[in-house]
């Protein structure tokens with residue numbers, strides 16, 4: 199387990215608990231609307247496109263492409279000091295939603311916009327695993 | 339709202355590192371100076387708007403300032419957040435006057451981010467802007483959020499580090515002409531590029547300051563404005579645009595809701611970007627100015643980098659931007675950031691800026707943004723009603 203001391207460990211809410219339960223099982227879960235088919239993330243009570251209420255949790259493929267990224271040289275807090283330089287990125291999941299993440303498993307200078315990445319989980323506590331992304335092993 | 343309200347008093351406190359005043363005292367000092375500039379007493383104010391302080395927070399901040407000043411307004415509002423919200427408070431003040439809720443509004447904002455908090459504490463509070471579950475675990479400091487925008491703009495349009503640096507150089511040049519500014523030593527593009535990398539591709543000198551300071555203005559109806567001692571500065575147009583809170587939810591990283599706020603403000607004023615003599619744009623980080631110039635229509639999308647080259651945004655250039663030095667070089671106490679843009683625009687339109695005066699300035703545009711390019715407000719002011 200990763201040392202997460204001093205880091206902002208997520209506290210699941212009524213709305214986000216299924217997401218974090220998925221992460222605990224190393225599954226990236228997002229929502230899909232049964233009425234219009236939209237996929238969405240962050241989690242929401244209703245579909246943000248048609249505002250319908252028939253929204254279900256589904257497993258994402260976990261593949262994504264890098265939309266933008268930065269290499270953080272000055273840590274946000276002392277808890278991140280051992281990790282600089284680290285990559286903070288926005289990635290677009292195959293299903294469409296965008297999320298913030300860290301790109302790991304390669305040197306920061308190897309990260310490029312458009313690069314295909316896949317989800318990997320960083321276990322912070324017994325119940326909280328953080329989804330991060332690494333360069334995809336196979337190109338589809 | 340066009341031509342119906344005017345700013346009749348403005349003031350800035352000392353800015354930079356101001357240990358001699360607490361955050362609350364800076365609010366009240368800015369207020370007293372603005373009242374003096376307007377030539378009125380505190381009892382002539384019947385509306386009050388403030389913005390929350392980090393160094394000295396209160397649950398009912400505006401009410402606390404009213405209590406402190408012993409004024410008893412009929413309109414009293416404390417805004418919770420900064421950036422674009424701050425400029426939007428000017429929109430609220432104008433709305434309150436036009437609808438007759440009150441006649442004369444004092445808007446005062448200040449904070450003490452260096453002396454009252456500390457630079458590190460201020461940076462730590464700023465970083466809580468990220469979503470607690472879906473952004474903060476990844477460790478993004480505020481510059482990282484803006485670096486994501488800068489990188490996307492660079493990738494889409496070929497914007498360069500030198501072009502971003504030109505924004506910092508222009509602001510510093512203007513600050514060097516402003517005795518009140520926090521950072522006055524001129525810098526070059528090479529200086530910006532040689533400064534420490536904070537979050538690629540943003541260098542230290544691409545980032546705004548951390549400061550103490552406050553500013554205030556007095557707004558009243560256009561009819562009443564003629565009775566004040568200062569030459570009024572009229573609100574010609576104002577508009578807002580709101581696209582997201584968290585950057586990971588932004589539908590675009592390269593086009594912002596400044597597009598909507600700008601279109602709304604220009605439509606109300608019946609003006610276009612080529613009519614603007616001076617622009618005071620939100621410059622928390624250099625790429626923000628480039629995106630704002632595009633979204634506000636001063637140049638086509640993707641041309642912002644080329645637009646800021648060659649001194650075009652410096653005094654004497656085609657469109658002087660941030661004539662006081664902006665958040666990059668004048669000061670950035672957090673929430674009050676856009677207030678200094680308003681007070682500077684008013685002084686430019688009064689023609690009282692001395693060495694940094696844009697000759698003959700008649701139309702000034704002020705743009706504020708808050709969050710991570712989340713919430714936008716654009717205002718167009720004129721030295722005369724149009």
Ligand SMILES: [Zn+2]
Pocket residue numbers: 231232233234235236245246247248249250
């Ligand atoms: Zn739907």
